[in-house]
Each structure stands twice: as structure tokens, then as C-alpha cells.
Amino acid sequence: MKSVILAALVALAWVPAWAGDDTAKLYTETCAACHGADRLGAIGPALLPENLGRLKPAEAEKVIAEGRAATQMEGFKDRLSPDQIKALAAYVYQPLAKVPDWGMEQIKASHHMVTPLADLPAKPPFSSDPLNLFTVVEGGDHHVSIVDGDRLEVLYRFPSRFALHGGAKYSPDGRFVYFASRDGWVSKVDMWTGRLIAEIRAGINTRNVAVSDDGRFLMVGNVLPHSLVALDARDLSPLQVIPVAGDGKTSRVSAVYTAPPRHSFVVALRDLEEIWEFPYADDAGPVLNGLVHSREKGMEEGVSTGGRFQALRIRIPDFMDDFFFDPTYERVMGASRDGSKGMVVDLDLKRKVADLDLSGMPHLGSGIVFKKDGKWLMATPHLKDSAVSIIDMESWKTVKRLSTLGPGFFMRGHENTPFAWVDVSMGKEKDALQIIDTRTLEIAHTIRPAPGRLTRHVEFSRDGKYAVVSLSEKDGAILILDSATFAEIKRLPMSAPIGKYNVWNKISYSSGTSH
Numbered sequence: 001m002k003s004v005i006l007a008a009l010v011a012l013a014w015v016p017a018w019a020g021d022d023t024a025k026l027y028t029e030t031c032a033a034c035h036g037a038d039r040l041g042a043i044g045p046a047l048l049p050e051n052l053g054r055l056k057p058a059e060a061e062k063v064i065a066e067g068r069a070a071t072q073m074e075g076f077k078d079r080l081s082p083d084q085i086k087a088l089a090a091y092v093y094q095p096l097a098k099v100p101d102w103g104m105e106q107i108k109a110s111h112h113m114v115t116p117l118a119d120l121p122a123k124p125p126f127s128s129d130p131l132n133l134f135t136v137v138e139g140g141d142h143h144v145s146i147v148d149g150d151r152l153e154v155l156y157r158f159p160s161r162f163a164l165h166g167g168a169k170y171s172p173d174g175r176f177v178y179f180a181s182r183d184g185w186v187s188k189v190d191m192w193t194g195r196l197i198a199e200i201r202a203g204i205n206t207r208n209v210a211v212s213d214d215g216r217f218l219m220v221g222n223v224l225p226h227s228l229v230a231l232d233a234r235d236l237s238p239l240q241v242i243p244v245a246g247d248g249k250t251s252r253v254s255a256v257y258t259a260p261p262r263h264s265f266v267v268a269l270r271d272l273e274e275i276w277e278f279p280y281a282d283d284a285g286p287v288l289n290g291l292v293h294s295r296e297k298g299m300e301e302g303v304s305t306g307g308r309f310q311a312l313r314i315r316i317p318d319f320m321d322d323f324f325f326d327p328t329y330e331r332v333m334g335a336s337r338d339g340s341k342g343m344v345v346d347l348d349l350k351r352k353v354a355d356l357d358l359s360g361m362p363h364l365g366s367g368i369v370f371k372k373d374g375k376w377l378m379a380t381p382h383l384k385d386s387a388v389s390i391i392d393m394e395s396w397k398t399v400k401r402l403s404t405l406g407p408g409f410f411m412r413g414h415e416n417t418p419f420a421w422v423d424v425s426m427g428k429e430k431d432a433l434q435i436i437d438t439r440t441l442e443i444a445h446t447i448r449p450a451p452g453r454l455t456r457h458v459e460f461s462r463d464g465k466y467a468v469v470s471l472s473e474k475d476g477a478i479l480i481l482d483s484a485t486f487a488e489i490k491r492l493p494m495s496a497p498i499g500k501y502n503v504w505n506k507i508s509y510s511s512g513t514s515h
């Protein structure tokens, strides 16, 4: 988010003399048809600072001038002067004066069903293991590939919404996959046929989406507006819009995840020092009603939101940006918003129970857990330091801090391999992957499967035999490596592949992958 603010400030620092009304008019004439008069997006993506992510103003100018390959975005350099292009780029980094309404009415209006569930085959039209499929998000040209993990081939490839972000989420049986885009679109796709089932725009800027462990509900966490949106997983129709507010202010959502044994969604907030938990089981009512609401215990009354989803609110001593569950799902480990420290919050005791020595905020979904000498350990790279922290999940002490070749984004392991793989892609040595032996807690190997090129995000096949790595460049690929010898088995060309998600590892909540 810091980068977004920085980008916005850089953009605001340069505003040409004739900007203002003229630029707004230029926007209306040139961009509004595709990106919406309100900049909320139409056939093109939303043009808001929150949605532009890490696109730098200079890159935005380049896109306006030259267009974007493989999309309908044409170049304007023959029609606009360099000053006009600069002004337009600066304009789209300015926050909207007022966040438009995006409530039930607008969400409902965006909902569309594309393929009736009755039209889908009852059996997979292929012989491979349907639970060993992978979904690959290709950021380069905004596509998704479904990869057959047995035959190591692409089964389907289809266009996605602009800028999908975060882990794809599966229905508990692995049949359907759900995506969230930064622009708030949630899409449901059939893994067996690659067909789009339904879509809905749940927000203007979305953080992520979680699927309930019983497969009935989706919960979407938004940055714009400050809301959570519950959807019916069958057809994505909206069930409830939950404003995120408390203490007289509203808050952005940091992340929402499912806690399967608790049958609840757990939500971290960016601007309220609280964690919210939404029990969704049919018998959750008595749980909510039976609570002893006591401020001393750090607990506040469940917020009645007028629907089946009611938040249990836990007061915490700091904002929580990132979080991660322990294996029992009773506790969450979180990093504070400024990344300077971490804390452990017990969801049953409803209070902070320990501090964490977790400097340098990790990226969300980056950590893994594994057992060593009968103890559960959690390991995560740091986004800003060249380090991996390994934390004992009983004492909450850091048992090891490994120096890596650079700050990293993602770490992955699997029950069938002793090795945990971490990228160091935020540093200079962006082509290196470091392989940690979970038995010795040492870096055992450093490999460079594509020397000199950006390599990040590892996912294992269902049996752990293959490690699939993203060569995350425009003319990139996924590299399928033998997870024991690190030898390359196959390379499937792709356009800036980012994350990959194996169906079995996700639906079985493998300790080595993100949930």
C-alpha cells in the first residue's frame, strides 16, 4: 500500500498548469468510454490509485501512449501531446473526491450468471486426477491456465478479469475455482471445463475472497468501499453487505480467511484495532447469543448487521495487516500495519496472548507450518529484509532467523518433502530460489532454474513430487522441477505467471501451502 501512496504522491507532485477541468474533460473524451465516466471501470479496468497497484506513473504514461498488448487498450500518442498524456496519467492517480456508493443495489446489478450449473458434465472430460489440477494466474495478459498435474499440460486457457490478485480459492470438492480481481470482480469457473459460471462486482477495490469450509458462502474483503460482502457460492448472488465500521470510523479490510474447524471467517482490519470473526454454521446463533460481552476481556458485543453474518469483535492493541493461523485455528499470528512487530491473538480467549519478533512485514499468505521434533514451527520470508524467520508456535519465540540472498515474497512446502522453498525475488538475485531443510533449519541449496530472470512462487503437485515455479516475466513460463533432484522436467510457456494453486493442496489445507 505504501507504494500506492508513494505513486499517488509522485503523481500529485506534478500537475500541469492547465490540469483540473481540462484534464477531467480530456479524460471524459478519451478514456471514459472504456474506463467509466466515474473511473470505476467498464470494459477497461478501474483507474483509481488504489486499483492501479504497483503501476508507476511513468508506466501509466507509457500505457496511455503506446497501449497495452493483447488488450483493447490502444495507444494515444498520435492523438495526444506528451503534456496531455502526462496530465492524464497524473489524473488517474488522484483519489476520488467521494467514494461512490457500492452497496447491495450496485452489487446486485453487476451480477450475471453465464453458464447454468445444469449444463456442466457430471464427470471430468479427461482421465487425469481432477484433484491434481493447478490453476495458474497469468498477470502478463490477464489470463488463467488450468494445468493437468498428471500429464503436465495446459488443459484450458481463458481471459480473466483485469489484475487478479491473491490465491485462487476452490470449492471444498475442488470442482470450482473462485477468483477476485483488484477491481472487485469475483468470478466462478468450472475446473473440469474451464467455463465461466458467474461473475459479480463485490467492491470497487478488493483485497481478497475466502470460501467457507462447507462450500456454501464466499466472503469478500474490500478496501473501497469499507465493506465485507457475503455471497452465495452457488451462483455468486449477494447475501449481505457488511459495513466495516466502529468507534465512529470506517476501516479498510486487510484480509479475510476461513478457519475451517471453527466454521468461521476471520477478518483483519487496517484502520480499526480489532479482529472480526463471523461464525457461519447454521447453529452459530446460540454461539453468538451465549457470549459474555465484556470490555475487560477485550471483547465487544457482536455487531448486528441485520443478516446471518454477525461479527464477533476482538479488540487488539494495534492494527493487524497480515495474519496467519496456527494449526488449531485457535490463534492468529499477525504483523502490525507498519511491519515493526507482530502479535498472537487467541480467538477463544479473545485477546492478544503474545508478542512476535517479526520485524519486516511478510507478504500475506507467505508462510508455512511444519513439525520438527514434535513441535509446530512456522516459517515466513520478510518482504523487506533478506531473511526467513522460523517461529516456535508454542513459545512464540523466533527459533531461527536465516539470512537469505534477498527479501522474498513466498514460501512453500509439502508433507512429502523435507524441503521448504523460498524466493528472494524482492532483491537483486531475483533468479534464485533457496531451499531450506526443515530437519536442520538450514539453507541446504540455492538454485537458479532460469538464470538472470525473475523466479518466484512455488507450488507442489498433489504428491509433492514436482515443484512448480513461476518464471514471472512477460515471455515467461512455469517450470516443473523434480522436488528431490531439482532437475527441470518440463517448461510450459506463459505470460508473466504469478501464483499457482494445486487443487488438492488447497482443499486439504496442506500445511505447506497458503489457505
Ligand code: DHE
Binding pocket: 001, 053, 054, 139, 164, 165, 166, 167, 168, 207, 208, 209, 254, 255, 256, 363, 364, 365, 409, 410, 457, 498, 499, 500, 514, 515
Ligand atoms: Fe499479494 C496474496 C496483499 C503485492 C502476488 N496478497 C495476497 C493476499 C493479500 C495480498 C491480502 C492474500 C489473498 C488470498 O490469497 O486470499 N499483495 C498484497 C499487498 O498488500 C501487496 C504487498 C501490495 C499490493 O499491491 O496489494 C501485494 N502480491 C503483491 C505483488 O506485487 C505480487 C507479487 C504480484 C501481484 O499480482 O500483485 C503479489 N499476492 C500475490 C500472490 C498471492 C498473493 C501470487 C497468493 C499467494 C498464495 O500462494 O496464496
